[in-house]
Amino acid sequence: MPLNILDYDPYLEAFKDDLSARLFDFARTKKRLLGVDGSLCDFANGYKYFGFQQEMKHWTFREWAPNAQKAWLVGDFNNWENNFELKEAYGGVWEISVPGMLPVGSKVKVKLTLTNGETVYRVPSYILYTLPNERHELDGVIVNPQHEWKHQAPKLAEAPLIYEAHIGISTEEYKINTYKEFTRDVLPRIKKDGYNTIQLMAIMEHPLYASFGYQVSNFFAVSSRFGQPEDLMDLIDKAHGMGLRVLLDVVHSHAVKNVGDGLNLFDGTTSQYFHEGARGEHSAWNTKLFNYGKDEVIHFLLSNLKFWLDVYRFDGFRFDGVTSMLYHDHGLGTAFTDYSKYFSLNTDVEAVTYLMLANELIHQINPDATTIAEDMSAMPGMALPISAGGIGFDYRLSMGIPDFWIKQLKEKSDDTLDLMSLWWELTTRRPGEKNIGYAESHDQALVGDKTLMMWLANEEIYWKMDVNSQSLKIDRAIALHKLIRLVTFSLAGEGYLNFMGNEFGHPEWLDFPREGNNDNFQHARRQWSLAEDENLRFKYLAAFDKDMVRLEKDFKFLAKTDQLQQVWVKNSDKLLAYRKGNLLFVFNFHPSYQEKLQLDWAEKPELVFDTDDRKFGGFGPRSSFGWSKGQLDLILEPRTAMVFKIH
Incomplete structure (x- = not known):
């Protein structure tokens, strides 16, 4: 099998033998599992x-x-x-x-x-x-779930615009929400907002609600907190009928330690599903680690993937904790500063092989399925085809970008934003690999951290978000929230992800009811009414997000990475301009000054999006532009951006 990965990234030439060994181990494992004529699809039953x-x-x-x-x-x-x-x-x-x-x-x-x-x-x-x-x-x-499926899964003819959702916290009431209520109340919101894909968290059964679904006990069971298996089937069927694809946030990186509930010590031995000793323990997560080199474990996990595709008709998976799987130290404390870190004795070759098998199986069952890897280490080839020497995922998550924004807001001032660093962070990819960009996900909302809107507004989010209040802090928060999302949306990936509620700047953090907070549901719900209240400014952020998503639907520019060109960057003025596809983006990140910019432009562009629009909580139209004889003159107000259609 040729190593086309070297054509994408010549720097991997020094590790050609390691990449060849990756493919050899994959082929050898397949032959051991399937014999000469067997298929993964038949094996995973x-x-x-x-x-x-x-x-x-x-x-x-x-x-x-x-x-x-x-x-x-x-x-x-x-x-x-x-x-x-x-x-x-x-x-x-x-x-x-x-x-x-x-x-x-x-x-x-x-x-x-x-x-x-x-x-x-x-x-x-x-x-x-x-x-x-x-x-x-x-x-x-004992259940025997039956559902009369009415809708075919939609084909994805555009970039994946992913709405990351958790059933339990999707109600405004102080309770755990259900599949039925999510179907009735939340699916229409997602459709209306323009997203085309839902990523469901915490579906696989987990004893501890506060684990956010990441400590799984029963891999084939839907979480009973939210209702019956048929209810989930109906949710997915109705989503398909709305043109929405549904991904499962699948957890094959570890399992809960509970004895009796799950797989730990199932037949009295640690080694039935997991590694013995320290290798079978995740010290940071206090969970058990699968033995990906054991045929019965591979069979169990691959069967699990086929089950969710076949029985519940999910359209693919976001694989959680891939970094933890890839390395014996789980990536804890390792700085992946050079390529040798990816091809060392620290790399778990059996886990890499399992991920390749998983991707081949998924795409055998459903060639239109989407697979996304949560890998913070940036393992080369993660989102390249197996035939090219890759691991076979369709996308990887752009995991460094939320950290970039949190660090900027937490540790630095607005006037120190480094536009070259921002450009590098948002546009640097593994060659040939597609990314899902995002400014924040559920990770940034968990207790102990803050969402972007909370970092920006802090305590004033509670008493200065009404439309008649005057607050420079809220003005800044709304303006930057929009800029952060627009620049991330347009540059950070060939797809985009938003966590439920963050589109309208949901206040506070996520904290599930537990002993430490007296089983309080205050922070384990979504306050949808904030975005629907005409007297509150949350409505502006919701409107902005909807129109930002509409930009992609109208112009389909996310995947046009090969048509990205930096037009202008000047750090002292905090001005950034770039073209992507047939759109021109112009940003003024300066906190105080109106900035002017002149660009040579052959044809007159058409303004299609202005973050300063009053319907987005801005003060505009204030920024202006004029075009004459091949010159585009721009005047941008502080913390604003404009998007133009170009020819």
């Missing part, structure tokens, strides 16, 4: 074999527990008695056929006798639904 399989006149149940000596299926359907004993089959698999029909809704567990004689109870590893019991543990629940 664990969810059709394990767990509860409904036949014509009976249920078949299978579980993999190689260290078990005996196994029973117990539940409220048989009074938790030992009358449903499983038989041992090949390779540590246990199975039973139950005549008649097990009642849907029954609570169930697998009872195992281990080699040391201990008896344990486990939630089945392929369970589709769980509920907490009176001991604050999870019980498996």
Whole structure:
């Protein structure tokens, strides 16, 4: 297989052998798993074999527990008695056929006798639904979700404009929201705002609500906090009917430590799913780490991906914690300052191979699926095709950009904004790889940090956001919030991501109800009414975001990175101008001064967007432009930007 990655990035020539080894290990692993003629799509069918399989006149149940000596299926359907004993089959698999029909809704567990004689109870590893019991543990629940699908998934004919959403916090009420209410109340908002893709967080079942869904216990189960499996199916179906694609925020980088609820010590051994010893522990996250070199683990995880694509019809995945997977030290404390850091003994080759297998499988099942990698290390080839020597993701997240903005707002003054550093941060990519740009995501909203609007407005967001109040701090906050989003939107990627509520400057932070805050829902909800109140300035930011997104729909410039040209940059005046596609962007980041700019321009441009427009909370139109005989004269007010259509 040719290493076309070297054509994209000649600096990788010194690591040609490492890249070849990457491809060799991928091919060798595939051959080991599939033989000569097998396919990943056929291999990843664990969810059709394990767990509860409904036949014509009976249920078949299978579980993999190689260290078990005996196994029973117990539940409220048989009074938790030992009358449903499983038989041992090949390779540590246990199975039973139950005549008649097990009642849907029954609570169930697998009872195992281990080699040391201990008896344990486990939630089945392929369970589709769980509920907490009176001991604050999870019980498996037998479900047979059925949905009459009405809509085909839409094709993505434009850049992905992603609305990152969490079902539970999507209500303004002091409660956990549901799939049904999200479908009714939030889907229309997302559609109206112009986004074309939803990225759903915290769908895979997790015992701790405050983990934001990133400590998964049951990989095939939808979170029961939000409703029934059929409710999620209906949500995705209705989203498709609105022309919205739906991505799952999938967590294969680690698993919760809970014993009994999830996979940890399932058959009494650490090594069933995870690495032994320190390699199986994530010291920072206090979670368990998968053994990506073990065939049964690869089978489990790949089957999980196919399950979400097949049964729930997700349109792809955002892979969480990819950096943690790639390196034995999980990227903690490592500065990726040169290429040798990516091809060292610190690199987990088995994890790299698993990610390549995952991407090949996903695109085999659905060639239109979208995969996005959350990797802060900037591993070369992450978003290049496997055939070119890459890892196969469609996009990587531009993770350094939110950090750039937070550092600017937290540690520096407005007049010290370095436009060359900003340009470099927003436009530097791995050659040939596509990015999803964003100014902030859920990470910047978590308790202990602040959203961009909170950094900008601080306490005045509570009492100076009404339309009649006079506040220089709020004026600055609104103006910069718009500039930050517009320059990031237009430069930082071939797609864009926004976290739910940030489009209108949602105040405060995210903090889930927990013991430390007396189970308070104050910060675990979205105050939609703020953006709908005609007397509050949040409406201006909402209108701005909607029209900014509309720019992409009208001009389709995000993907035109090859048509990006810096036209003007002058740090002392805080002026930045660039063209991308058939748009010209002109920014004045200066906090105080009106700035003038003259550009040689063959044809008269057409103003299509002005951040200073009064409908966006500005004071304009104040900035002005004139064109005569091939010269464009611009006068920009402080903290404003204009966008022109050019020919």
